[in-house]
Amino acid sequence: EADIYQxxxxxxxxxxxxITLECSQTMGHDKMYWYQQDPGMxxxxxxxxxxxxxxxxxxxxxESTVSRxxxxxxxxxxESARPSHTSQYLCxxxxxxxxxxxxxxxxxxxx
Amino acid sequence: xxxxxxxxxxxSVPEGENxxxxxxxxxxxxxxxxxxxxxxxxxxxSLLLIQxxxxxxxxxxxxxxxxxxxxxxxxxxxASQPGDSATYLCAVLYTxxxxxxxFGKGITxxxxx
Numbered sequence: 001e002a003d004i005y006q007x008x009x010x011x012x013x014x015x016x017x018x019i020t021l022e023c024s025q026t027m028g029h030d031k032m033y034w035y036q037q038d039p040g041m042x043x044x045x046x047x048x049x050x051x052x053x054x055x056x057x058x059x060x061x062x063e064s065t066v067s068r069x070x071x072x073x074x075x076x077x078x079e080s081a082r083p084s085h086t087s088q089y090l091c092x093x094x095x096x097x098x099x100x101x102x103x104x105x106x107x108x109x110x111x
Numbered sequence: 112x113x114x115x116x117x118x119x120x121x122x123s124v125p126e127g128e129n130x131x132x133x134x135x136x137x138x139x140x141x142x143x144x145x146x147x148x149x150x151x152x153x154x155x156x157s158l159l160l161i162q163x164x165x166x167x168x169x170x171x172x173x174x175x176x177x178x179x180x181x182x183x184x185x186x187x188x189x190a191s192q193p194g195d196s197a198t199y200l201c202a203v204l205y206t207x208x209x210x211x212x213x214f215g216k217g218i219t220x221x222x223x224x
Contacts, residue, residue, distance in 0.1 A: 102154040
């Protein structure tokens with residue numbers, strides 16, 4: 001069983017608010033990822049990290065930012081939420097066997 | 112361009128049928144291939160991981176095979192059940208891909224009682 005957790009699971013927030021989506025893993029994995037997925041659509045990589053103090057932009061341009069101060073924690077922040085940010089955000093980490101594990105996701109709705 | 116293709120996009124079968132889901136990739140220089148299951152509104156659950164040096168992996172009613180030379184992987188589901196209804200995604204870790212997985216768009220499976 002993978003130990004990777006995302007909070008909150010659901011979030012409804014007003015336009016212009018600042019939000020942080022949390023992702024934590026207890027497996028000691030160096031590599032962590034954030035994906036964005038609209039309902040019924042494919043996954044898009046928006047950020048990833050090789051380890052502490054490492055962050056990279058993914059394949060899909062995103063107005064969000066990430067930080068990696070601790071190995072186990074990889075939060076994603078939106079400084080000013082807009083309706084176009086409404087989506088599901090999935091966090092993942094990858095282990096030494098290179099097996100990837102995903103959290104349950106955060107479904108964000110910006111009204 | 113390194114891509115992953117899953118066809119068809121959707122599949123509906125009667126309960127009890129054995130079925131095969133296909134995944135194609137464009138470059139044989141892969142590190143590994145992973146199959147996931149995703150239920151609506153949820154995250155991805157890892158089903159099977161196949162390293163590039165392996166030919167197949169098995170877990171319960173699931174068997175995944177890998178043929179690098181032809182750029183193909185198959186996920187075999189034996190004696191399908193309604194609880195198997197979900198979207199199945201294939202993801203490839205290409206060598207030199209800066210640790211990024213390349214995902215297919217998934218196959219949505221419906222198993223009819």
